[in-house]
Amino acid sequence: MHTTKRLTGAPGIYLLAANALVSTSAYALNTGTDLNLSMKPIAGGMAGAAYTNPQEVSAALFGNPATLTRFKSLHFELGAGLLEPNVDNTQTNDGYSHTSTSAARNYVVPDVAVSGEVLPGFVLAGGIGVDSGIGADYRTSPVNAGAGLGLGGAGAGGAATLPLVLELLSFSGNLGGAWEVTPDLSLGAALTVGFGLGQLGTTGSTTGLQGLSGNFGGTTSSVHNISLRGALGATYKVAPEWTLSTSIKSPLQYDYHSILSTTVNGYEQWQSVKVAQPLEVTWGVATDIVPNLLLEVDVAWKNWSSAALYQDIFQDQFLTMLGGQYTLDAWQFRAGYSYASSLLLNSPNGSLGGLDGVGTLPLNTAVPGVLARNDLTKVVQTTLAPVVWQNTLTVGLGYAFTQHFRLDGFGAYAFSENTSRSTLALGNYQVTASEWAIGAGANFSF
Template sequence: MNRELFSLKNYQGINSWKLRKMSLLALASAVSPSVLALNTGTDLNLSLKPIAGGMAGAAYTKPQEVSAALFGNPATLTQFKGFNFGLGAAILEPEVDNYQSNNGFTNHSHSLAQNYIAPDIALSGEVSPGFVIGAGVAVDSGLGADYRTQPINGGAGLGLGGAGAGGAATLPLNVELLSFSANVGTAYELTPKLSLGAALTVGFGLGQFGTAGNTTGLGGLSGDFGGTTSSVHNISIRGAFGATYQLTQDVKIGASVKTPLEYNYRNVLSTTVGGAQEYQSVKVEQPLEATWGIAANPTTNLLLEADVAWKNWSQSSLYKDVYDDQFLAMFGGQYNLGNWQFRTGYSYATQLLRDEPNGTVGGFKGVGSLPLDTSVPGVLNNNDLVKVVQTTLGPVVWQHTATAGLGYAFSPKLRLDAFAAYAFEGSASRSTLALGEYAVNSSEWALGAGANFRF
């Protein structure tokens, strides 16, 4: 069967169109990873820090660990006088279930992209009165999916022969994006009440999109559809700027902004759409972010903090095709009882998925021999495939996250901390003209611990 059979311009006959519907569904799934981030979009923010993680990431105004200051609002570094060092790690477990249904048939695919470890290292030193510098390394964002053993079923219920019961194709998706950040930051206490800070991030990103493994029911497609992905990497930089102000003895306010972090993943996805085989490149951009918040000590032993983050996903490369701008509200508290610290937190995220996505994802024109951004009147809207991408992307459809944390100070110089977090299950679904219904249920949990030293 030649490539022209799958060209919508050369469409002839209902049987050929059924094959095309199966093929287009395969394309939509092949560019779709599941999500790694705990609370908003693909960003981790401060949610996996040993102390801030127990306060739902509410640490942009009065953080309790140097890593949260360095990777959050850099102006807060002036709150860490002397020498400070933090070392921690967290395990993140996403639970993503995809459902594809059409003509009474439903297929369930569970992503096996789990057991993510996020290391966290930071230190700071006061080099002169009121002037602090810091440095550290952490994982700041990511995506991941592995459907090699529980593949997405393409063309479910279309009744195509030779593809196994209930569906036309099985798709062994294997997709991953990870971003590691090395930060250097400085802060200066202009007055006893006002501090300003800045940080530079050097990011190292790993990217992979496509299929990897055996594919059934796709014998009519040209090329090796079971191996369209490449594993590539890139580096990038971003900046952060912040300020804090002590309103009263017990109340502090703060604000910060982070510039976008854009990775250019070259030659990451194979396609033969339009002729000879080629590898496509894509830009993936973590968005512009603004935060503001307030922290207060109602009593000597109690700290309460409330922060808000706004993320400009609608202007970020790749994500703008499926995401809207988003607000994240974070509330956290810490109570000191002797050498013990008890923490709790809650975060709320506004809905992230666009109701009407674009017709492409990151400008990809196709995967293998299958095209994106294609429409057939009365049968396929140009963004139907991207609606499928939204639901098989393992989106952050949860909106509520609860956290708890515990710390113990062995001495004024050493404290051990741990936290647990759970993002309550959310769901999303999208309908298409002829490809059927697509839905996702997803949740996440995380556990982390670390040691903080202060001299």
């Protein structure tokens, strides 16, 4: 059901095109990037390299469930991390330049897991965590649409200023089990119950929009949904000091009802959209052939090109994770590096998950010489989907107070990267983004 409200007035198509970022911003939807195991107290210090030989039960439960056979005694982990993205978007056109800074920061990521052997060789585990999430908030630093065009009451050199808001968070409750088939072979499975929160669009005052009818200052609503996904995994010791692994996770799709408003035939109505975290396949190798030194390399492939909505702005992605841990008495010293292949499509689609439009402006519409069909999604990529960082370094430290209790912590920094997209009349949009994270946790075993 759509809630409708009669609106008055109808703008001309060229004025709409000149103010086209209104549609883009309200439509902007960003999957961000999956957290994988990067925010775990121990795995976070090894750049998330924990799909083959994890050192904590949470990484086993949320990574490769076959590795749960490593945690046969009663294990309990309680941790949290702080994730801080830093995003700047610079809009330029016809000699005009303006930079907008996203205020979406300070994301706390909880992490809880427990496991135990319930039958000989069979381990069960459960836990709660955050599997993905990203946000953008330009309410106090609005983005300029058509900067430098000077159309219809524009202020500060832009055709329109827009207070864009986006927040997508996915919480997971996991239940997993693993079976030690032989001393060398383990198989595992996990079920995820996901709880997603979604908000996108504009909220606050806009300027330079006198020629447009519709509600452009408040197009967003805050909604939620639940979903399910499954995971399968296997590990195999090819030699006492060498272990191989593989795992697969199904997509996690949320159906966000009535999340974004648009105007059709003079009536305002709410639209729904499906958003899916992608199918993921991992494989890896770990070795402790050097005494007291654990080394692991894992690779993850993410099928963004088949994920609902994301396929319009993202491409398939590889993530390579390298991590090491050196044990010295009761101390563990960790370090890691990860590399993510480029995520943003160079030429995105004109559509966004089947959404029709926002306000009176339709999506996927071209105006010769003024607006290309994918100009709006290009702006989406650089304002609300700015996942451009590729290189991350991590460090970690742990101390075992007793054989039953230990504390661990990590720090990570994703180096600043930038990318830009050019449009016809809307100008150029360049995003510069980085992020850092810290976290800690307590591990108990009995």
